[in-house]
Structures are given as structure tokens and as C-alpha cells.
Amino acid sequence: MISGRTWAFGDNIDTDQIIPSQYLVLRSIDEMATHSLETQRKEFASQVRPGDVIVAKQNFGCGSSREQAPTVLRALGVGAIIATSFARIFFRNSINMGIPVIVLPQAGEINEGDQLDIDLASGTIENRTNGRRYSFAPLEGLPAEIMAAGGLIPYLKSIEASA
């Protein structure tokens, strides 16, 4: 179960917003993370708390293939990302990082600051602020196995170990 308060964003939040290009040269993800989403919300990186949930509209994570985008969000403790839709590379990178990414057509109904309980296994979300409940399609097949292992690397190691 993931429980956290939400940060709400709009459509087409691209990877240059999640981690601007000029900070990719910094040596550590933690340094990069201090600049995450600063062009959208100056206070995001300093005020986000572990377990907080990002809620966005269409095409979240569009733009570059930089894996630093989901990685800085993980470093900041983001518990899950819910969006109306995701850009494909970001979605794949997030699964590889073990970050829950949830496609929810009604994501736009969730407000900034709402408290959510998310159950990944059953595919349900409860908005504790207003009592609304949502269901979503859990991942299936190989992406689900990668997610269940905690990401692509643990998945590869588990395959290797069982071979």
C-alpha cells in the first residue's frame, strides 16, 4: 500500500522540466534532484516528502530518454506517479526503476494536496480527502514481472539466479 499526499501537474510535463539539461552533468542524482520540476514548481524539490504522489494529466514524461528523470523523482521519495497518460520512454524507465506508474483516465479529478491510498496489487486508489475510489488496470506480463522484482536490474539478477 502506498499512502501519500499529491502534487498536481498539467499536460505534457516533459523531461526538461523534471530534470533540466544543464544539471545532467552533476555527479550525483541527489544533487540533480534539488532542481527537479523547478521550472514548474520552485518549491517542489525542497518540500516533497517521501511517499508523496505526483498526479498529472496527459503525456507525463514526454521528451528525452534521460533516465535521470524518474531517478530524481525516486531519489526524492516519490511513491507513485498517476497520469491520464505517459510518454513511452518515461513509462518504461519508471518500471525499470521500480517506480509505480499508474494510468488513470480520471487523474485530472484528483486535486493538489489530496491524501491517496494506492493498492498496486488490486489496482485501486482511494482518495481519503473526498472519499472517491478509482480502479486501474495493473501491469501485465513482462513489465509486471519487472515491476514486481523491483526494477529491471533485480529482475535480471533473479532470472540469472533461477537459471
Add this chain to the structure above:
Amino acid sequence: MSGMTLTERIIARHSGRDAVRPDEIVTASVDLCMANDGTMRLNVDIFENKIGATRVFDPERIVLIMDHQVPADSPQTAEVHEISRRFAEKYGIRHFYESEGICHQVMIEKHVEPGMLVVGADSHTNSYGVVGSVSCGMGSTDISAVMALGKTWLRVPHSVRVELIGKLKPSVVTKDIILALIRQTTCSGLAYRAVEFTGPALADIPVPQRFTLCNMTTETGAKSSMIVPDDATYAYLRERRGVDITRDPLLVSDPDAVYEQTYTIDCSSLDPQVARPHSVDNVVPVGETAGVRIDQAFLGACTNARIEDLRQAADIIRGRKIASNVRFLVTPASRTVYLESMREGLIETFMSAGAIISHPGCSACWGACQGVLASGQTMISTGNRNFKGRAGSGESNIYLASPATVAASAVTGVITDPREFL
């Protein structure tokens, strides 16, 4: 059973299947795996420290291209180049390029062949459909796993078709076609799709110009692009590489292949197009945004910095001066293009007009190297993205357009219809 698109056929061949269908998940072997300095620090760390790999699957099939910050502009970026070179040496990777140009241009000039399946650590890797390959961008963990294993998982994409009919008007080019398409699809409308360009107009479009179409399918959310290889494709590859590539008659889309949707674009109806800040689908004909004052004009990026692009811009610049309020930055796509443009006198044309020429690389397109923008500044660029803050300050503006529109705007100092210079 219906036939397959070329994209499906190539994925099937690489997954040991006779056929694949959209939405199936397959494990596919990879012909080429490309990475660049934008993410190599992360890539090496994952490969060695997280996966714990000790060898690459095939050193001949890995290509490392430095292009995002060339030459290095800080101790940190120099370190990334050093880490990349050491990685290449350690694992016997011969295809390491430190200053040959933009990764996608170098891949097309030297490595990719029709029918291949290619992955790369860059979102514009899907450009290689231009020579009939299936290619897509991935993040560093996926790429590191491919470097170790030589295979990856793919969900077979649904194909959509973009049929090009009619003849382009003077000063209208493929950049204008793809911007017009993105206006229709929006920047997420073709998410996860394989976009195949077809139609009679393609025959008149040279391969380097087709590149721009495939390159910017990324901006529709697409997974990959495709143009079925034709005589022009093989002639282009022979001219670039000096050797013939054996033609494979099976590299076609079947007549009964299934396309989820068909977009038809009448090229003869198009005017020059411009994408306005801060979204690539915010596209209008140039007339609707003419007169916007610019501080910088950029002719470069994997989208539009081939010799044909530089010629189109030079035709406008020749004998003129850049407006006094404008920095005009020209970055050829590769060393090969740079040399060709020198021999043709294009570099002299640009320099005499007041341009800054920089070494082939990503340059001002990605805002972390050269030609960055201050708060309040505006650039018109031949690149492929105009996200907020993409080229420097979060308070700057980027307009995207063709080489001719960028050149015309550089001369006048405001966004200008290139047909005023015909």
C-alpha cells in the same frame, strides 16, 4: 491472417517468430546499440556496478558517440568523455566517436542498414526508420542491459500511416510537413505507435530530407518511424559508405498490412510552418507568427543540419548580413557535412554574413552546452523541441522552423517567411 507492416516484419525476424501482432510482448535481439555522452556516466555505472557485467554482448554492435557536449565545456563533461573512452577501450568497442558529429547523423552515415533493429540511449533514436530499420530510444538501464545481453523486450507497436501526396511549393520542405502533422496529431497523439510514411510525394524527397520526418515522429509520442527502403535509400547508403548494401526484397509492408489510422497530407497545400513556445504541437503557418523579434537563430541539430539544409539556408544568406540584434549559430550535423559545406563555400557564406560556426554536435538544441538563452530571450531554431527552458533560461522562448525560415529570420531579425527572399 492479414499481412505485416515492415515494422512488424523486422520485429518478428528479430524475435525468432514468423509473425507478430500489435500489443504482443516479444524478446528481440538487437543489431546495434548506441549511447552518447548525455547519459554515459549513468550507463557505465549501471553496467558495471548495478548489473555487474564484465563483458559486452558484441563489441562490434555497440556504438558510442560523443555529441551532447563536444568539445567538453566543463571538467564534469570532460570526465564523461573520459569515462566513455575508457569504457570503449576496456570492452573492445571500436566504434567510439569523440568528434564526428551528432549521434543520429553518424549512425545513418556509417552504421544503420535496412532491416536492422536498433536501440539507443536517446529519444531521437527512432530516426533510423529513414533507411528502413526499426529503432527506438530507451533509458540507461535498458541500454546497459542490451549492452550486456544483446536483447531487449518490446511491445509490438500499432502502425499508423502518413500518406504524402502532392508536390511541395518552393521554400517548403519536410520540416514543414512534419510540423503540420504534429499540429494534427498533437504531441501525444501517436504515443507508442510506429509511424510509416508512404505516398507518391516521397519519391521526390531525398533521403537526407526524409530524415527530418522520421526524426520528429518522437514529438508525436511515437515509438518508431518507418520508410520502406527504395532505390533512393540504397543509392544514398552506397554514396555515404562507398559499398553496396545487399537489397532484401522482403523489406516491404504487405499490401494487406493493418494500419490503425491513415493521415493524408497534401504537400502542395502547405506553407512554411512554425512551432511556437512551449509545445511542439503549437504550430501555425509562418504568416501567423511573422514579425516576432528574435535574439538568436540556430541552424543545427539532428533534425536539420545536413548539407541540403545548409544549402537551403545559404541560398538566403548569400550576399546578405545577419541582423544586428541576432546571433546566428550554425552547427553542421557531422564532420562529413562540415567538410562538404566548406568545400561548397557555405561556411564562408555564413561566416561572411556574421554567423558563429561551431563543431558538429547537439549545440544549442539542448541548452546545456553552447548558444544558451538568457531570461527573456527568443530563439528560432531548426531543432526538434521547444520545451520551456530547453535551451537555457526557463524564461526564454523557442520557435521551431525549417532551415530557410531560420535563415530568413536571421537576416531580418524577426520571424520571416522565407518566400520573401525567393
